[in-house]
Amino acid sequence: MATGRTHRPATRSRGIPEATVARLPLYLRALTALSERSVPTVSSEELASAAGVNSAKLRKDFSYLGSYGTRGVGYDVEYLVYQISRELGLTQDWPVVIVGIGNLGAALANYGGFASRGFRVAALIDADPAMTGRPVAGLPVRHTDELESIIRDNGVSIGVIATPAGAAQQVCDRLVTAGVTSILNFAPTVLAVPDGVDVRKVDLSIELQILAFHEQRKAGEEPGQGPAAVTAAAGAPQAPGRPAPGSRKGPEGDVPAVMPA
Amino acid sequence: MATGRTHRPATRSRGIPEATVARLPLYLRALTALSERSVPTVSSEELASAAGVNSAKLRKDFSYLGSYGTRGVGYDVEYLVYQISRELGLTQDWPVVIVGIGNLGAALANYGGFASRGFRVAALIDADPAMTGRPVAGLPVRHTDELESIIRDNGVSIGVIATPAGAAQQVCDRLVTAGVTSILNFAPTVLAVPDGVDVRKVDLSIELQILAFHEQRKAGEEPGQGPAAVTAAAGAPQAPGRPAPGSRKGPEGDVPAVMPA
DNA sequence: AAATGTGAAGCTATTCACAGCT
DNA sequence: AGCTGTGAATAGCTTCACATTT
Structure with missing residues (x-):
């Protein structure tokens, strides 16, 4: 996320799924850190954990690039850095x-x-x-x-x-x-x-609003930090020409019975 | 997207899909603009176009919130602004x-x-x-x-x-x-x-790298703007203990035959 | 006539689980 | 023994198309 794409539907470019492309930079960053620490090889488990994904996903992602690992051993860090960079077009200026x-x-x-x-x-x-x-x-x-x-x-x-x-x-x-x-x-x-x-x-x-959505859910369950003050900006507007309440199918408390101050 | 989620798998919170939640702020922004222009109602087609999505997706998204539209007419702008704001938790501070x-x-x-x-x-x-x-x-x-x-x-x-x-x-x-x-x-x-x-x-x-990936694809097809200079940072590292070329299953030109200068 | 709401179909992405290689 | 690579299964998301409502 913060991320979001706009144009170009989530179609594959030359067989690499869009979701995979979006994770390649993440792998690359983790690999670069390993490279700087002169770590020669890394397993899918280790790398996945460093990139914040699970290892099955990582292996699947890499499988779209080719077979760049060694069974029983793992992936060669430098080699993968190069392959991913090339795939992302970062060997160009x-x-x-x-x-x-x-x-x-x-x-x-x-x-x-x-x-x-x-x-x-x-x-x-x-x-x-x-x-x-x-x-x-x-x-x-x-x-x-x-x-x-x-x-x-x-x-x-x-x-x-x-x-x-x-x-x-x-x-x-x-x-x-x-x-x-x-x-x-x-x-x-x-x-x-x-x-x-x-x-x-x-x-x-947009990112904050998405966080607020989930935050609001948590507030109901755990007795943790709630929002500081519940100062609703405006009450619910009355939709014109709407029939008696009950026809609306909103999942819960549609319109507050009393307008918040 | 720029955006990406990290924790919390893409699971539904109270029945609203994560993908829908991520679009609600977009709808809200478009609706707020309509509200400021005092537009009373809007069709799924119009609103979808303003938000940059297609209308089927928008209607499906709204269906998770409840039935807030009027067939033959469209959606009441003020009413939807309120409902989405409430759903996102934006009536709180x-x-x-x-x-x-x-x-x-x-x-x-x-x-x-x-x-x-x-x-x-x-x-x-x-x-x-x-x-x-x-x-x-x-x-x-x-x-x-x-x-x-x-x-x-x-x-x-x-x-x-x-x-x-x-x-x-x-x-x-x-x-x-x-x-x-x-x-x-x-x-x-x-x-x-x-x-x-x-x-x-x-x-x-990450966003730039994703763009570069797609940009690189375009360069191959159209004879448009290519990258200014192809100055590869480093040649392909030699993966240790790798057998003769041909065993690698990379989809194309694995390792350049000649290291780029 | 117009436009919503939604099952069903199709597509993409994730996860499982294990065969196969080193 | 260890770890990759990948079919198969599952879950999630998008699009279609049309019955339904105003």
Whole structure:
């Protein structure tokens, strides 16, 4: 999750299930840590535990890549690092632009994990002329006017959108027109893109809401921490033209009998 | 997705599938926009399109909540906003702490979408004494020493971790011990938590790697933008004790015959 | 006429459990 | 003896298509 895909249905690309692809980076991170500690081989059990999945899933995942393990022994760490990197396309250099250099954009630009694995921040772009030229994370911010030329000159195919929601679709359109075919969207909007363009979104608010849902369930069972104050924002609106209560099939306490204050 | 769940298998909570829960915030956002434009009712087709899903899925999702629509008409916008908000637990007030006030933590603290929907930033916490007391997003940063008392005094059950990877597990342990049962993790680490604690993670690096995977596929088909330069970081390591090539079952070009420069 | 709600079908993903290799 | 790789079984999710309701 935080994750969620938008375009491109969960279909297999060359036989590797989407769910597996989404876990490969996790395995890669765990393997890289092992590699740094000079661990030569690892079993599916150990690696799975380091990646936070179960070992059957891991073995199944790896089986889509090929038979890269040794029965009775395990997997060669360095070898697997290379195979997964190659499969993910990380042996190539991916120039990336970040559009929208506010708090979040700046945080992303400064994020170290960017540079490490094949990704390179080619440019930071912002619409505010006051930002233009200001250095952020060692790069001068460039104005939106230059967006198209930056994309073309650097052969950028991945764009990161960290603008306010209102600007996101417009920025997206320009990125796509200029040749970007993969977009990572941090703005809380659904982006419309043509076929062949991938969008993934990262949305803080959605993640929190999902946590709140589960948190609410727990509150009923355990006598632990509840929410601090139950200050409902507004009472239930009366749906117009609705017949007598009882026709609604909601699983429990539909509309509170008394509006919360 | 950017998003991924960690603990808690994809099991249903009170009959609502996890996949549906993950989409409710999306519907809610679209509905809120309609509400602000004073649109009274909406069809599954219209709402689905605004939320970026198909209408059959939306109707199925809503069917788990109950029968909240009117055949021949559609859904009452205000009524649905209320029902989904209630289902997600957003009619309650959820105090949240953010731990790790670096670039990202500050960006999160400043993010408006936080306050809007039932979430309230109760405190910003950082381990650096130099940060203590400094105002960020209108709140004074507090020192990690106070973590436990802040959690308890405010009845916080949701924690956001935006620390460096190395500190994340330790912060997580302290949060959980103090009573936090839901964690949103921005650090690139797999967190170990006891049963009953939910973790969701947001990981820029993973999202980019998933995009790179699909991008790599496209490069083969269309003659569009390829990656700028193919500078492989390292050649394929030689797995020790491996027999002659041909035994490996990797689907294609296993190990490059010549190491890339 | 229009649009919901939902069984049934189809598809994807996970888990089991064990044959097969080292 | 140990551990991988994988068919088979199970669970979960999406899509279809249409009866049902307004």
